Amino acid sequence: MDLHLLRTFETVARLRSFSAAARELGYTQSAVSQQIATLETDVRTRLLDRRPVAPTPAGGRLLEHAGPLLLRAAAARADLARLVTAPGARLTVGAAPLAQPPVLAGALAAVHRTHPGVALTLRVLPAAEIPALVATGELDAGVVEAATAPTDPLPLPDLAPLASRVVLESPLVVALPTDHPLARHEWLRLADLADARWLDAPTAAVPLGRLRAVLGSDGFPPAARYAGGDPAGLLRLVAAGHGLAALPAPLVAGVPGTVAVPVTVPRLVHRVELLHAADPAPSAAALATFFE
Structure with missing residues (x-):
């Protein structure tokens, strides 16, 4: 299944509009319509009702697969990019509101001392959004939290090979x-x-x-x-x-x-945990080292 077509389908289904999807994706409306028709031909079933625009039962089932597939593809792309691209001079960290203990401020200050040229950004985000943003490279590291049994791992989605360590x-x-x-x-x-x-x-x-x-x-x-x-x-x-x-x-x-x-x-x-890519940028690796 072509991920390019799947992304177009997901966008049309989410926005419930061919024209709105065309604007978001930067295509013409006729191009979007053609891509949906090609995908429907590929899977041999109708995926979208046109008036009003809404997923058919088969389209609804495909949507359940589309989000994780597209996310995994974006995570794979980001993982490869980290291997072939020189690390940038940035450290973008996402932290949930309950995942900002005082020790995090000290860790960020330590990274700034050892990597003085790094542009540091701290984003406060819902905990549920952070793993996907780390997996796709929008965040260099994420600080997540959850209530759990003392011996259980945090309930994190399986998105990409991410490393984690306990902060608090x-x-x-x-x-x-x-x-x-x-x-x-x-x-x-x-x-x-x-x-x-x-x-x-x-x-x-x-x-x-x-x-x-x-x-x-x-x-x-x-x-x-x-x-x-x-x-x-x-x-x-x-x-x-x-x-x-x-x-x-x-x-x-x-x-x-x-x-x-x-x-x-x-x-x-x-429990508060730090997430980062399996092969992180130097600044993210320095942040992780602080919690060893």
Whole structure:
């Protein structure tokens, strides 16, 4: 299957428009239509309804394969480019909001001292987006995080041969207001909180979907949504009684109006890891060396 045609199909299906896809891809509309027709001939079935533009059942199934295939192709291209292209004078690091411990600032400062000509950029991004950006070369390194069992790897997609190393591991705690009935407990069972009021804050706390996956439960109903990426702002909502949040212990310690109670059943930790290509640029390699 021609990846060039697959990319055109994915774009038309995503935008639900031949003309919009043509503008994004830099083609004429007739060229886009011809590419879709060629792909449909190749797979011997109709992939898109034309009015309105929408994937057919077969097109929907192909879309499930298209994203990973195109991403793997981009990752392979970036991996080869690193082998044949001289490393650039840049270090672009992506970090999730909960993956920026103070040690990261020290590591970046150390790289700047050893590679003074490198242009450093730190991008704050959702954790789920970072592995793909590292794999495709848009980021030289990424700092990701997740709640996991102490001996389990982080739940990362299989995109390319990426290397990882632990930056920080902290106990996972539940942040409660000081007047909460459970605030005096020394530890908590996650299952006992499945029906509590939670704050849905996917970029500022452990996502509720992750807690459901860990427990195998449909619980953890959101009482309110926090769309920001600042854990301090989220904890102000916790202190005001709007809901609970799961966070790494260092972020909750000493925050007025809140109490951090460890989760011990199941035992969970919040792990921060550094990702980079298997054969990284010198500046990215220097960053990784800092955490050895």
